[in-house]
């Protein structure tokens with residue numbers, strides 16, 4: 001039923017388009033109908049890589065041009081029909097994608113976008129140098145159908161429509177599978193995606209391969225329609241810009257975006273080009289420029305998302321503003337006053353209550369940190385830190401701001417490689433492993449500054465973390481639902497990440513880490529930004545997880561809560577272990593009071 005509901009708009013669109021195409025007799029308008037579909041397909045190709053992963057490509061013309069030249073050279077030199085060269089172009093486009101992706105994915109953001117620009121430009125000059133300035137597809141009047149040379153231009157529109165439906169269905173499949181979820185997770189937060197067990201490089205390479213294949217295919221077909229190919233017409237800047245513009249205008253990261261963008265922008269630019277092209281050369285570039293400016297100002301993610309948000313907004317009158325510490329740069333809280341923060345009502349417990357969790361902890365070591373160090377420039381953020389974590393233990397990592405606590409977590413989950421030292425998980429050396437591999441080995445992680453996927457629902461957020469050990473999508477979904485229920489978010493499972501309160505976001509991050517079935521969970525300031533009652537709720541969930549046997553390491557400044565939660569503390573100061581031990585002895589240690597807790601602590605505790 002749902003599948004039918006999702007496929008119906010595509011079927012209706014295709015039917016309406018086919019009817020219009022059949023009714024149009026003017027060959028110029030027929031060509032425009034074909035070109036709308038060509039640019040929609042090219043936009044979908046761009047979308048598979050850039051729309052879903054957020055890695056903007058200015059170089060998709062490289063794949064398009066390879067496809068275009070495959071067709072024309074295939075027919076000139078080998079007498080091959082486009083029925084054969086179009087699939088070959090798709091394969092070559094895919095291979096080119098893989099070859100481009102491998103070195104270029106080392107770069108991020110603007111650097112990636114600019115590096116991508118180099119590929120079509122380089123190919124443009126290579127093809128000019130090879131003497132392929134202007135090539136025309138030889139006419140085959142003896143076998144027009146066999147060589148895709150139709151008298152009736154409607155045939156091209158129908159083929160383009162079939163290609164568009166195929167591309168939409170492929171994109172849909174990607175979007176709704178583990179593939180698409182991995183790409184969207186990468187887009188929204190690559191570090192969080194890695195920590196949730198997603199092998200980001202592998203998924204990005206798959207995306208660029210599929211994207212290159214679609215671009216190669218449609219580039220090949222474009223040449224069949226226009227019959228002539230020149231390097232600037234297929235490798236030129238305007239070609240890449242066209243894919244980018246139709247998608248940005250229509251909507252990034254959705255199947256409908258490139259279709260909407262192409263349906264609106266291509267006819268406008270083509271008609272203006274026909275009417276005013278002689279007086280204002282390059283009018284198409286102006287139209288695309290204006291479209292981009294309009295989109296940036298009015299609907300930064302494109303028309304589709306603006307309309308969808310307006311529709312959702314009408315359905316849901318008020319949605320809470322995302323908390324200030326989500327993806328923000330600043331520290332959400334700290335100990336700037338030299339006194340570890342203590343939530344109202346969670347003042348340091350009286351001496352006799354401060355005996356930690358009182359739970360039985362195994363003697364077996366799960367994680368052994370052996371002399372690890374990390375230096376940033378001249379700053380020794382972590383210096384020769386060693387300690388063991390016992391199976392089932394809740395270990396608190398405390399220390400003043402800048403003591404190296406988050407850096408330690410980054411070393412433990414593979415975001416950073418230590419300069420020296422070892423990290424042994426169940427006796428196996430974990431050094432050199434990437435975060436997704438460490439996640440697969442059993443290390444789960446949440447973040448100090450929360451990294452939710454704001455455009456995904458709670459369940460989808462958690463699902464991204466569930467694939468790491470799930471053999472099938474159904475199993476991942478089951479695990480995600482279980483994790484959502486365990487943290488008590490089942491009632492809001494359908495809400496978007498951007499609509500949650502701080503407490504719900506903290507619990508959702510916990511569930512996302514939990515869905516990967518971790519054996520050890522690294523919780524970085526999970527209580528930050530929570531109110532009094534909320535701290536108690538989240539603590540109850542952490543205790544519940546510990547009771548199931550999960551080992552927990554937690555960084556937290558809320559000392560009143562920490563002394564009641566943890567079995568043991570490791571206190572860091574200036575990147576070194578200052579003291580290690582049970583809560584009651586650690587909180588009385590003069591060195592800890594001096595470096596971290598402050599004199600106010602002992603006054604509070606004695607009160």
Ligand SMILES: Nc1ncnc2c1ncn2[C@@H]1O[C@H](COP(=O)(O)OP(=O)(O)OP(=O)(O)O)[C@@H](O)[C@H]1O
Pocket residue numbers: 331334376379381399400401402403404405406407408448
């Ligand atoms: N990527 C980096 N590059 C340079 N310096 C860094 C980097 N990451 C951390 N540092 C520095 O290393 C030191 C330790 O930082 P870290 O974030 O680990 O401290 P922390 O104990 O977690 O502090 P807080 O309690 O404020 O979160 C700080 O001086 C910080 O400025």
